[in-house]
Amino acid sequence: MTRLFKVYISLSIIFVLNGCGKSFLDLAPISNANQSNFYQTIEDFELAVNAAYATLYTFYGPTSAVSYFAEQLSDNATLYNVAGIQSDRWAFKDYNLKPSNTEVYRFWQECYKALYNVNIVLDKIGSAELNETYKTEVIAQMRFLRGLYYFNMVQMWGDIPLVSRPISVEESYATLRSPESEVYAFVVEDLTYAAANLPEPAAITLAGKASKYAALTLLGKVYLALNQKDKAAESLLQVYGKFSLMPRYEALWGANVKNTAESIFEIQYQGGSPNLPFSRYWREYAPTENFVLTLYGGGMNQVTDDLYGEFEEGDPRREQTVSLGYTNKEGTFIPIKFQNKWVDKEAPAPAGEELSNNNFMVLRYADVLLMLAEATDDPRYLNEVRARVNLPLYGSDAYPSSQYNSLALAIEHERRVELALEFHRFFDLKRTDRAVAVVSKTKPIKNENQTVLPIPQIVIQQNPAITQNPAYQGL
Structure with missing residues (x-):
């Protein structure tokens, strides 16, 4: 039995310990009678920590809030036919979101359930009679996850209820949007603690756990979102040189490619069995029209012509990122663009569902280099990324400066093609105040108010003191 399999079985035990309670946040599971006796030993906390990390499978899943927000709201991805309630999914690409959207409510629930799993560990570890060094590392791991989750959530919804411990149903009604x-500020505090107390990568014995460099990378990204470039550079320069780009872009991808020299924080999957945490990106991102590529394609995040056209001629990343179509059983080529990562x-x-093996990289070194270029206004970091794919360097005569006539636009272009479909694009455009100007060329976004999601209608019905985001008031 592999260690990952043992961990996965352990997660099922922890999830049994946490049932679901009823509150407007849908985040306060009511424990069974054994919980008071559970959080005592290192073995108990290892199960709980693994359960908290397992929420990454949902939070960063192929049909997660992060996927919809970062790609479907952007100019990278579109939808044709999809499984589920099509109108609620199409609303993302059509900028026709309403508070009653069932996907938005699902995202809200998933996010706060994930936070509960983190907060329960933090709540219990403080009073546990365990080695202080162990307790500090557990706290650092959980504060990294909490910082990661809240950073995504505040970008997706704006003001949100800020919950730092397990709360009762009654308390939840008094917890309004912060x-x-x-x-x-809360995210920065969590990630600063994590960066100071997480181990070096070499000291991590279980793949998928965060290191100090994961925390520093994420902290740099947060500072960029806050337009604090000096602090971003300070964090990111501590990561610079600790990882390396893979010699070939294509070497980053493949069902059996795991935790390369470029990977900083990666979600671990193990395909082949329905009893293991198998990956669903391949199935969900295959077109629904096909019965050749997969048994059942989900149709999510289909590639736009606009994204395909962004790649320069001769850029090997285009072929690695985008499939131009497929040949059906009748021998007819179907020209529909979809992901190839x-x-x-x-x-x-x-059982009729592909049990795929692909990991998912949340943070990788190319992202660090491009953020450093943004934070320092120094193109040498950008050029490291371009040199890997043998494209003309920024500042050279052969660089396409007529299209990208400033360093900011060059970085925007490079991030789009380097990190395509990896859940960055709309977050990037929001950070640089370019979302409306860029996305309005291909999708009907009207103003900045539409760069956040609606607060789910049921949340406000359960607690009328919760306010709605301006774009969705009265809908």
């Missing part, structure tokens, strides 16, 4: 500034055509499918 201003963005308070949420960001998470492919697992050999995945077994004993």
Whole structure:
């Protein structure tokens, strides 16, 4: 039995310990009678920590809030036919979101359930009679996850209820939306602690756990979102040189490619069995029209012509990122663009669902280099990324400066093609105040108010003191 399999079985035990309670946040699971006796030993906390990390499978899943927000709201991705309630999914690409959207409510629930799993560990570890060094590392791991989650959530919803411990149903009604500034300050505090107390990568024995460099990378990203470039550079320069780009871009991808020299924080999957945490990116991002690529394509995040056209001629990243179509069983080529990064055509499918093996990189070194270029206004970091794919360097005569006539636009272009479909694009455009100007060329976004999601209608119905974001008031 592999260690990952043992961990996965352990997660099922922890999830049994946490049932669901009823509150407007839907985040306060009511424990069974054994919980008071559970959080005592290192073994108990290892189960709880693994359960908290397992929420990454949902939070960063192929049909997660982060996927919809970062890609479907951007100019990178579109939808044709999809499974589920099509109108609620199409609303993202059509900028026709309403508070009653069932996907938005699902995202809200998933986010706060994930936070509960983190907060319960933090709540219990403080009073546990355990080695202080162990307790500090557990706290650092959980504060990294909490910082990661709240950073995504504050960008997706703006002001949000800020919950730092497990709360009762009664307490949840008094927990209203905190201003963005308070949420960001909380994120910075969590990630600063994590960066100071997480181990070096070499000291991590279980793949998928965060290191100090993961925390520093994320902290740099947060500071960029706050337009604090000096602090961003300070964080990111501590990561610079600790990782390296893979010699070939193509070497980053493949069902059996795991934790390369470029990977800073990566979600671990193990395909092949329905009892293991198998990956669903391949199936969900295959077009629904096909019955050749996968047994059942989900149709999510289909590639736009606009994204395909962004790649320069001769850029190997285009072919690695985008498939131009497929040939059906009748021998007819179907010209529909879809992703080519998470492919697992050999995945077994004993019950009609591909049990794929692809990991998902949340943070990687190319992202660090491009953020450093943004934070320092120094193109040498940008050029490291371009040199890997043998494209003309920024500042050279051969660089396409007529299209990208400033360093800011060059970085925007490079981030789009380097990190395409990896859940960065709309976050990037929001950070640089370019979302409306860029996305309005291909999708009907009207103003900045639409760069956040609605607060779910049921949340406000359960607690009328919760306010709605301006774009969705009266809908």
